[in-house]
Structure formats: C-alpha cells, structure tokens
Amino acid sequence: MVIQKEKKSCGQVVEEWKEFVWNPRTHQFMGRTGTSWAFILLFYLVFYGFLTAMFSLTMWVMLQTVSDHTPKYQDRLATPGLMIRPKTENLDVIVNVSDTESWDQHVQKLNKFLEPYNDSIQAQKNDVCRPGRYYEQPDNGVLNYPKRACQFNRTQLGNCSGIGDPTHYGYSTGQPCVFIKMNRVINFYAGANQSMNVTCAGKRPQHHRNKGKPTPEDGRDEDAENLGNFVMFPANGNIDLMYFPYYGKKFHVNYTQPLVAVKFLNVTPNVEVNVECRINAANIATDDERDKFAGRVAFKLRINKT
C-alpha cells in the first residue's frame, strides 16, 4: 500500500502536542489522567522501593562474605609494585635548579610524606623491633589488634632525611633524593626470610632494549653514564624483614612503610635520564611483561642547569 505521508502543517503539530500535554476533553496530561498518573507513580514508588530493598539485601549478604581485616582474595597482588616519591606527573622528576618553583612542590610533598617518619613520632607510636626477622603478631584464635608496628626513623634516610637540610633533599643543588617504596600487601612475607634490597640503574624504557633478563651490561649504556653516581639510604637500599608482614589498615594502624632513598650525585645536566629501580627479593618477580611496575619502578630524571 502506498504510505501517504500526511504532510502536517506546523500549526497542527503544535496543536497535537498541546493536546498531548493537556487534553481538556479527557483531562489527560501527557496521555494519562490524574488517577492514572497517581497509579503509575505509586506503582513505581513501590516497585523501585522493593528493588532498592532487594539490592541492598543482596549487597548486605555479599558484604557478610567479606572480612574486615583481610580481603577475601589477593591473587592480583602476588607481586607488589614499586613506586617513587615525590609523586610526579608521568613519573618525570624534572628539576630546574635555578627555578625554585619547579622543585618546591616536590619538596612540599616530601615534607608532608616524611612527617610521620619523624623519629619522635615513631618513638611514640611504634616498637623497636629486632632486625632481620619478620615481626609476626598472630591472632592465635583471638583477634589481636591493633597490631604493633616497627619503627622506621626518618634519620635512617641519612642525607635524604631532609632534617636540617638547606639543600631541600638536594633539589636546590641538583642532587635530588628520590624515595622508593614498595606497595603494601597484606600478609605478604617479602623476601621469603632472606634479606632484600633495592637497586637502581639507568636504562632505557624496556621497548628499546632486548627482551629477557636484565644483565649488568645494560647499565653500561648511555643512560647509565648520564646517571652518574648515587648513594642509597639505608645503605645498599636494604629493606628489613621486620616491616613485614603488613596486617592491613584497620589492624596495623600505625604501620610505617619502609623506604629507600636514592640520592643522585652527579646526573648529567640537561639530559633526560631513564632510571629503573627494582627490588631484589627471593619471592618478588621483577620481569612481568605486562605490569611494568611489578617489583620495579621506572622514572625519568632531568636536571636542568644553566
């Protein structure tokens, strides 16, 4: 059949709309009468009320399966990631030595970040633990919390502690400190009872390199030369076992995350240097192809000097 598109004049369309919005003949507003609207609103009120209740109930049931102190599953966190401080955009640590503003924000952030590490606070809240072994606080059938945490004193960071430091963590002199921290993972026994440390090296991003296990030779490339010397605090970039395991935010209230500070002493100025730090621990793999931050962290360092 021929579909005759009836051409409606503009006025008719407006008229139809008007009638749709309010039809005085049938007392219909938007195609429904008042009672119909009341019914429909009431229905949806009840219906959605019920759905909300149902959803809340199922959510509540679901949350009962989740414990307060440990997540049910940790399969994604088998390998803790590494991260640097100061936290910068794209992990580019760019320091214009002459331009105070360029590094001042980093310094502010670091000051804030390191404040809980102040020796006084640590002494007040945390225990002195025996180094070289895990600080285990098992529940033994009875919930035992809050758990105690071991002291990590700011002074352990030596020249990078920033205490009474006129060079502002070395940023004003072009010898910046970068702090390496390992991601917290609950009940993770990092190092598998063996000592572990963080090492850093200059190297290009992975896609420029041959795949496979990094070898010491890699350090000999351009980035390594530009990187120059650095010192680490605590010495050798050691992370002590006593800071593990972590028992979670709720139980391990004053937990202090161990840090490794790296002070770069003579970075070639005005050049972008790729740095990669990785943790050497028996139970932490650092060669995940997909996760570039598993057991390692890569960042760019650039010291601009005029």
Place this chain on the structure above:
Amino acid sequence: MGLSSTRAAELLARDGPNALSPPKQTPEIIKFLKQMVGGFSILLWIGAFLCWIAYGIQYSNNMSSSLDSVYLGAVLVLVVILTGIFAYYQEAKSTNIMSSFSKMIPQQALVIRDSEKKILPAEQLVVGDIVEIKGGDQIPADIRVLSCQGCRVDNSSLTGESEPQSRSSEFTHENPLETKNICFYSTTCLEGTATGMVINTGDRTVIGHIASLASGVGNEKTPIAIEIEHFVHIVAGVAISIGVLFFIIAVSMKYHVLDSIIFLIGIIVANVPEGLLATVTVTLSLTAKRMAKKNCLVKNLEAVETLGSTSIICSDKTGTLTQNRMTVAHLWFDHQIFMADTSENQSNQVFDQSSGTWASLSKVITLCNRAEFKPGQESVPIMKKVVVGDASETALLKFSEVILGDVMQIRKRNRKVAEIPFNSTNKFQLSIHETEDPGDRRFLLVMKGAPERILERCSTIMVHGQEQPLDESAAQAFHTAYMELGGLGERVLGFCHLYLPADKFPETYVFDTDAMNFPTSNLCFVGLLSMIDPPRSTVPDAVTKCRGAGIKVIMVTGDHPITAKAIAKSVGIISANSETVEDIANRLNIAVEQVNKWDAKAAVVTGMELKDMSPDQLDEILATYSEIVFARTSPQQKLIIVEGCQRQDAVVAVTGDGVNDSPALKKADIGIAMGIAGSDAAKNAADMVLLDDNFASIVTGVEEGRLIFDNLKKTIAYTLTKNIAELCPFLIYIIVGLPLPIGTITILFIDLGTDIIPSIALAYEKAESDIMNRKPRHKKKDRLVNMPLAVYSYLHIGLMQALGAFLVYFTVYAQEGFLPSSLINLRVEWEKDDVNDLEDSYGQEWTRYQRQYLEWTGYTAFFVGIMVQQIADLIIRKTRRNSIFQQGLFRNKVIWVGIASQIIIALILCYGLGSVTALSFTTLRPQYWFVAVPHAILIWVYDEMRKLFIRLYPGSWWDKNMYY
C-alpha cells in the same frame, strides 16, 4: 515460404529475443550498500567515526596515545560490515529460491522458415515469422491469423473473459483487443488449428505492455518493514538522546571533551542492539522456510509477516477455492435428487444405485461420451488421469469410471455405430450403439444435452426402471428439479435413450447422421445430472478459520453470479443463514428497492454493477456487508476492488494467476500468485506463490505470519532488556565515578555473541493461544514495539538485570579489596597510568596493571551477570500472557539450545580466551557465576506475577500498562 534463416537472424538481432524482459532488478551492489547503511548501521558508523576522531585528537596532543579507540572503531565497522553481509546473504538466498522457481521449461513454437517447418524455442521468433498453432498450444507471440480451422482461444488471462473466443482470418474491429484475427502472446489455443504471422514480439506484445505497466506500480513498504523502522527510530532516539544528554552532563561535570566523546560512543554501543536486525532476518527466513513446506513460497522475506496482518483476502474462485475441474454433483432420476460425492477422490458415492433407472442412466452417461483417457495411465488413480475431451465430458467419464469400472471396455462391448457430436444449434449429443446383450438385437440410441431440449424430444420418462408416459406432473417434477439444480449454480445435463425396434432397424441398417434416418423424438427421458467445479474439501474449514481470525474473505470471480454465489455458500464465504438483498426480496415477495439493506449481511456484486459505481458506493458496499462476492468481474476491476479495500485501512491479500492480475497483485499489500495455474507475470508481481493453488494454504500462511509477529515481539523484548544493563554502567561511571563496570568490546560480545542464538530460538516458540481466534492486528495501533514493551523491558526487567549485574561487579571488587564505598569517585585516580600505588579499602596498594586486570575481571563479572539473567529473561519471554508452566518449559527445545549456547560462549570467553587481554576477558572464579542467580530468579517470579495479574484482571489498569 516464411522468412529465411538469415533474415530471421537479422531481425532477432534488431528486436531482441521474443521474451518479456524481467522487471528491473536493483543492482546487487546497491542492495549490498543498502544493508550497510540501513537500520542501526548509521549509528554504529557514527560511533566508529567518533572513535577515530577521538584518536585523532589524542594523537595530535600526545603522539604515543594508545590505539584502543582505533581498534574499537575498527571493531564497530567490522560489526556493521559483517551484519550487512549477513543480511545481504539471507536476502539473496531467499531471492534465489524464487528465481530458481521462475525458470520455466522453454516454450517451443512451430515455425516455417526457409520453406521448412521447424520447431524452435519461442524466444527466437521474430516479426514476420509464420507459425502454426494447434489446440493446447500457448500462443508464442502476437499473431495475425492467416488461416484457421475452428480455432478458439482462451483470452481470460488478458481480458478476463472466461468464454473461449473463436478466431478467424477476418478483420472485424478497429481495436486489436476486439478483432478476431489476432491471437495474443501467452494466451492459449483451446481447439482447432491456425496459421499466423508474428506481428509483435517480446515487450512489444500487448501482454508485454501490461507487464511493464505492472512493474511500474511501485513496491510499497511492507507492514513489518514499517514496524522495524518504527522500532529503529525508537531505539535510535533513545540512544541519541541519552548519549547527547550525558555528553552535556559529562562536559558540565568538567570531564574532558575527549572523554565525553568516548562516553558517547559507549552509550551508543550499549543502546544499539547490534545483532537484532540480523536476528529478525534469520527469524523471518526461518518462517519463510516453514511456510514453503506448507506450500507458501515467500518471495520477499518481509511478506511473511504481512500475511499475518491481513484483514481482507480477495480470493479467486476457480482453482483456489475450487478444484478446477467439473465434477458431477447431483443426479435426478425417479423423481428424486441424489447427491454425488464431490470430494477430491470421489470414492464415496452413496446414492441409491439399485434402481433400474440408474442402470439405464449409467449406460447413457457411459456411451454418450466422446472423452477418453490418454493411454498408458493404468497405474494412475482415476481422478488424476489425463483425459482428452472437454470439461463436462471428462467429469462424466471419471464419474462413470469410478462407479462402473472400466468404461472403455463397456464402450467396446457396446460398439458405436453412429454419432452426432454436440453443437450449439442442436444443443445435444447423440450416439447409436449395439447392445452388449447378445440376445438383444436392438440398437440403443443415447442422447444428452440441454435439459429442456432433451425433454422436448421425450414422450416417456423412466421411473424405477419402468417407462411411463411423460405427463404434466412428471414434467412439473422435471422443471422443479431443473430449477433447483440450476439454482445451485450447477451445469445441468439431460439424458434420454431409446431402444430402436429391431424390425425397423435391423443389424445391417446404415445410419446416416446427416440425413438423420432414425428417430430423434418420442424418446424416453432417463434423468438429469448436474455438474459443478466443486470447492476443495479443505476450503470451508479454512474460511471458517479466517472468519474466526477476523479476516474478511471476498470472492472475486469472472464466473456467473449464481455459480459464484453457490460456491460461496458451499465454502462459507456466504454463511448459511445470511441473505443478500435479493434473497430477502424473494422471501418477502417485495421489490429489491424496498428491502432495508442493513438487514442483508451478504452481497453479490457483478462486474456490470461495479462498472457504474463510484468509489464511494464501493466503499459503502465494502463497509456494509461482511460477506461479499464479486462475480463477472474483469481483472481490471480486481484492482478497483483492492483499492477499495485499502481505503478501509485494511491489509489486503489478493490471489491471482493471469497476466493482467499483476497490477492488482502489485497493488495489494500481499499479492499471492498461483504456482500451478499462475502466469509468470503474476508470479513476478506477487509477493508470495501458492505452490498448490489452495486457499487453505493461505490460511496456514496467515497463522505463521501472526505467530512470527508475536515471536518477533518476544525477540525484541528479550534483546532490548539487556540494553539497560549495558547502559547503566556508563551512566554510573560518568556520574558516580566507579571504575568502568563493562567495556564496549564486552558489550559487543553480549550483543553479537551470547544473545544471538537465544533470540533466534524465540522464533520457534509455539503460539500462546489460538492466534486464529483474534482480530488481525491494526496497522496503526498494534505496533511491534509499543510503549508497554519498551517500558517493561527497559524500566522493569532491564533495571533488575542492571542491579543483578552490579551485584556481581561489586562482589568481585569487594572480595579483591575494594569495598563498594571506596569505589565512589575513584575513577580518576583509578585510570591514571602514573598512579601505581592506589590504596584499597584494606590499605593495600595496587599498580595500574593490577587495577586494569581487576577492571577486566569486573567486565567479565558484569558480562556473566547479564548472561545469567538473560537466561531468565529468555525463559520469561517465551510467553506474554500465559504462565511459563502453561506453555511448557521444555516444549521449545531450541530455547534450551540457546541457553546452552549462551553458557558455552561465556565459558569459552571466560576460560578459553581469558588470557587474551585484547578482548578484556579474565578467568573468573566459578562462584561468581552464581551471584546473579537470585536476581535471575526474581526476574522470573516477577514476570510470572505480572502474567498472573494480567490473566486475573483482563482489561484492568495492570493489563493496560503491563501487557506488551
């Protein structure tokens, strides 16, 4: 004589072959491109281009931006192209069925060329060829008759005149259609022979002109195409308005424009049921196949549904409602009317055969008959045997063969000694036989013919085997019977005989049929016999079914009104207790004009009356009477009737077989051509071909068409539901800032993966109730996708699904360490590549990749959540009103195949491809597959409740708002 072969070849090269050029076909490439841009494809193209534009902007800002959006764009384009190819393939397949069908055995013609008679394919005829035609041939081109002998042609396919027309070599009329010396292409020569010269070939023939006129009538959109367009508009409207709304919201929430574009794409992809149009095509072609099995060959897939929405069927009589063969219906002898079996095999002849009159009558019937079976058909059932002879003689031959056995043998035993064939001046047929009784030396004269002429020649009548004088009362009885049988629309023949006295006509007597040296009066009247082309036995049921289904059946025929009305009554087109105006006038003995026409339900309108009617008057007739028969109409008037019906806002199905039915077939919403009797032009113009020419097949077609409409509704409701579950994640993501619950690619895996087979499976669902007991759907009111359907799918079930899927999502995140409360507004930090120590609810820290992996697990969980609830959705969509338990959970096995396919595809994606990160599926813990089950059960229970209230309170507020 004749053309030389070389000259003929020249002319052939000039004029082209003598065949009707097929209607112009849309080029394949255009059809293909149409599939590429039709329906939702445009939206997906927009999505793809937005993806690339987004990448372009990203790229210009940051050379190392990820290629994700390029891939997504490519995937979207791929989806469009694949579904396009698929739809195109389906279309092509169904077109192929048709084209293979229309290939006919090439026609042959006897031509004189190079002074030799040759048999050539009719295609090679050229103007100027001399052709010879004999009875039974189809005329191979337009021909001017040069000489002929008793040539009569059937022009009914051209002019609609059902009477055979005699041809001669004289020019009798200016109008080529009227003059007697022209035979037309594609008409048939019934008897005699003729020699003629070809004057027009191919498209230049008269029939060619009509055929090209028919193809000029544009193809209109089918109702289902309109419905689907309507549906696409609704969904596209929802997609675009939500998309744009959230684009604005996103921008005003200070999102980056680029991100907002990405959101827009997500919303579009979530809203568009990518697989649905392909599903609809498959569903339609499944039904088309099913209909083909029931003898309805559908040329155009969409016509499948059109038949279901038909509200008026204009049906031919001959061959469609009737068996298309004359059959003995009644006998009258011994002052009594007997009924003969008129069913297809006539096996059940129950009338009284013990009377002596019957013995005589049967002898007359057997002997006074020139028809013969073609030899070599011993194994063929009697009714199927081919007979040489005219229709009524054939009927008599078969009638006697069924009752008496081998007629040929009987005739042999009663050797024929003389014969006068039927002619229109005598109006009788006569033959003289020796009798089979060796003791009886008399000759038997048998005669049949027009009853009144036969009666005139009789002086006695046989009653119970005894000859009695034909007195006034016997004549009166004869007239009553004759009127009664004639009133039934039957063709009545009278039979009489006479034993010639042996003394006057010894064995050696030579009968001279020209001199008529034997008596032809004072014969003995034996009986009457009436014949009709009886209705097919399945038709009355089919008509009743149509009635019940609210479909008006109108008979349109070229036949005599009385016959037409009789057949209409016998098949129920005019029901037993309804009367026409004329009937009422007869009964009340008043003039036709005095009858209140509102009292009459039925009407018989002749072509003559129709000719003088204005369209308004026709409309009035169509609206006033529920039972209408159009008799003595020409095929051109059929078009007028169709247009009249369409003015009543009806969906009209029209049957036809002749060439000049083709405009009406085209004009109709669904044209139905006859597979056996139909001409090629009719089949070309039709949307459907009835392989067995049987009206009852139309009705089964209607049933299938209605079923498919219901099932498409279910399919669409099923498919639309999950759109909300796919859309909500994006809306929540934008507004609340959760990590993205489901990715665009994952959505495509639902739309084109897990959901495809289940939605097709709904096409196999049986009808919920007797669909032939309700009115045809109103074109403008009963939409495929109506408000309640959209609201119920989107705002009820869809929302429940979204909640269930979110539950799975939250479970995964919570059990991995991110409690629901911590997720709010986490989006920005979550997606930053340089944040590799994001803290969760327990104080643990996550790298970007660890979070990414968790996000993919979330996608997978959300996907599985939707999938599990789609199973429940599939089950509830089996019915719209009845409980699932009434319908039977296991009756439709394909549903379970669909459910199995859903689960298997999900398992493969999750466990088989879990390691392919590009697809963003991860290996999910087994228990997460069951998290959404309570919500799935809730969906089922809720829907059962909905159906229960609909059944309990029909017409209530609930019914109006919740029944889709």
